[in-house]
Amino acid sequence: MFHYKTGLDFALEQDRNDKLKAYRNQFHIPKNQDGSDCIYMTGNSLGLQPKNTKAYVNQELDDWAQLGVEGHFEAKNPWLPYHEFLTKSMANVVGAKPIEVVVMNTLTANLHFMMVSFYQPTKTRYKILIESDAFPSDKYAVESQLRHHGFDDKDGLVLWKPRKGEELLNYEDLQTILQEQGQEIALIMIGGVNYYTGQYFDLKRITQLGHEYGCKVGFDCAHGAGNVQLNLHDSGADFAVWCTYKYLNSGPGSLAGCFVHERHAHNKNLNRFTGWWSHNKATRFNMRNEFDQLPGAEGWQLSNPPILSMAAIKASLDMFSEVGIEQLTEKSKKLTGYFEFLLKQLGEDTIRIITPENPNERGCQLSIQVKNADKSLHDKLTQAGVISDWREPDVIRCAPTPFYNSFEDVYRLAEKLKTILNE
Known part of the structure; x- marks a missing residue:
C-alpha cells in the first residue's frame, strides 16, 4: 500500500x-x-504529441520527395511492409501475440469489420449485448449491424445496466442476463474501459462467461490500450479493437488497432470482407491470382495503409517499447x-x-x-x-x-x- x-x-x-x-x-x-x-x-481524449513525431513523419516526407514510388522499397523504412514495423510493439502494449495484431483503418470501421466475421446471427440467436452506457459510436455500430441483418435494433439490443443508484456494472447481473437470454445472444461487445466511469472490466471473466453460453465476445479497448494491461491473448476474447490517439499519442484521427485471437488465425471459413492487403504478400502484385488469404490479424486488412499516420504511431510505440x-x-x-x-x-x-x-x-x-x-x-x-x-x-x-x-x-x-x- x-x-x-x-x-x-x-x-x-x-x-x-x-x-x-x-x-x-x-x-x-x-x-x-x-x-x-x-x-x-x-x-x-487526445494524447500529447511526442517531440520526436515530427522527425518520424518528416523522414517519410523526405523519402517521398526524393524517391517517389520507389519509397515503397527504398525508403529508410520501406512503405510496403511498414505496418509490420508496428506489430510487435503494439502486441506488447495490448498483451497479444504478433500474429494476433494489426494496425489498420479507424476504430469503428474495425469494429464493423470484426462484426462481419464474429456476428453471425440466426433466427433464434441474433441479439447483441453491450453495456448500457457504452460509448455512443459502439451503440450506433451494433444497432446498425442488427438492422443490416434484418433485426429490430431495439429488440435485438441487450443492455447490461448498473443497479439503481449505482454507476458501476456488476458481473452477477451479467450472469443473470446470460442465464435468461444467453441462448439468444450471438455477440457480447463491451468497452474494455468504460469511457464515462473509467471502470476497467475483467475481460477474461466476461469472455469465459460469454463462451460458456456460446456467444462470441469482443471488446472496444479505445480507453484501455496504452492505459491498462489488457492481456488480450490471455483473456481469450475473439476480437478487440482500439484507437491510437488517446493513450497511444499518435495524433487526432490516427489509425486504429485490431486483435483477432490466434485460434481464428487460420480459419479461412470465417466470413469477412477482403481486399488486396489481406492477400498473400508473395503473390499480391501478380494481380490476376485468385484470392489467397493471409493468416492472422493481417488477413483482415483491406488497403495499403497511410504511411504518414503510421509514422506518428511508430514514434509513440518506440517510446512504449523503451519503457514497457x-x-x-x-x-x-x-x-x-x-x-x-x-x-x-x-x-x-x-x-x-x-x-x-x-x-x-x-x-x-x-x-x-x-x-x-x-x-x-x-x-x-x-x-x-x-x-x-x-x-x-x-x-x-x-x-x-x-x-x-x-x-x-x-x-x-x-x-x-x-x-x-x-x-
Whole structure:
C-alpha cells in the first residue's frame, strides 16, 4: 500500500524519485498565456504529441520527395511492409501475440469489420449485448449491424445496466442476463474501459462467461490500450479493437488497432470482407491470382495503409517499447491513487468519484461528480489552466497519464479545484 501525504513537498519528492520523469520533456505540453505549462489531464481524449513525431513523419516526407514510388522499397523504412514495423510493439502494449495484431483503418470501421466475421446471427440467436452506457459510436455500430441483418435494433439490443443508484456494472447481473437470454445472444461487445466511469472490466471473466453460453465476445479497448494491461491473448476474447490517439499519442484521427485471437488465425471459413492487403504478400502484385488469404490479424486488412499516420504511431510505440507497459501502469496507479487521495481531502460530501476505488479495476482516469456543480465548474478549471474533460450530465474526467503528467500536476490540479470550490 502506497502512503500519500498532503503538501507540495511530497509531490516534488515523488517527481524527483520518478524513474520515468525524463519522458515528460519528450512531449509538447500546451502553454498558458503566461508561458507556463497547462495542466493537461485529457490523455483519455487526445494524447500529447511526442517531440520526436515530427522527425518520424518528416523522414517519410523526405523519402517521398526524393524517391517517389520507389519509397515503397527504398525508403529508410520501406512503405510496403511498414505496418509490420508496428506489430510487435503494439502486441506488447495490448498483451497479444504478433500474429494476433494489426494496425489498420479507424476504430469503428474495425469494429464493423470484426462484426462481419464474429456476428453471425440466426433466427433464434441474433441479439447483441453491450453495456448500457457504452460509448455512443459502439451503440450506433451494433444497432446498425442488427438492422443490416434484418433485426429490430431495439429488440435485438441487450443492455447490461448498473443497479439503481449505482454507476458501476456488476458481473452477477451479467450472469443473470446470460442465464435468461444467453441462448439468444450471438455477440457480447463491451468497452474494455468504460469511457464515462473509467471502470476497467475483467475481460477474461466476461469472455469465459460469454463462451460458456456460446456467444462470441469482443471488446472496444479505445480507453484501455496504452492505459491498462489488457492481456488480450490471455483473456481469450475473439476480437478487440482500439484507437491510437488517446493513450497511444499518435495524433487526432490516427489509425486504429485490431486483435483477432490466434485460434481464428487460420480459419479461412470465417466470413469477412477482403481486399488486396489481406492477400498473400508473395503473390499480391501478380494481380490476376485468385484470392489467397493471409493468416492472422493481417488477413483482415483491406488497403495499403497511410504511411504518414503510421509514422506518428511508430514514434509513440518506440517510446512504449523503451519503457514497457508494466512500468507505465505502475506509475499510473501511483499518480491516480495520489489524485484520489487529494480529492478525498476536499470532502466526500462535496466530491464524489464514480471510478472504481480498486486500482486493478481502473486505469489512470478518475471521473468526478461535484455536488451542486454544473459545466461552469469545468469552465472555471479551464480558465485556471487545466485542460480536463466534461461529460454530460455532471462528470469531469481527468486522466493523469504516466508518460507526461507529474505528481506536481496532480497537486496543482487539486489546489485549483479547491480554490474554485471555496469561491
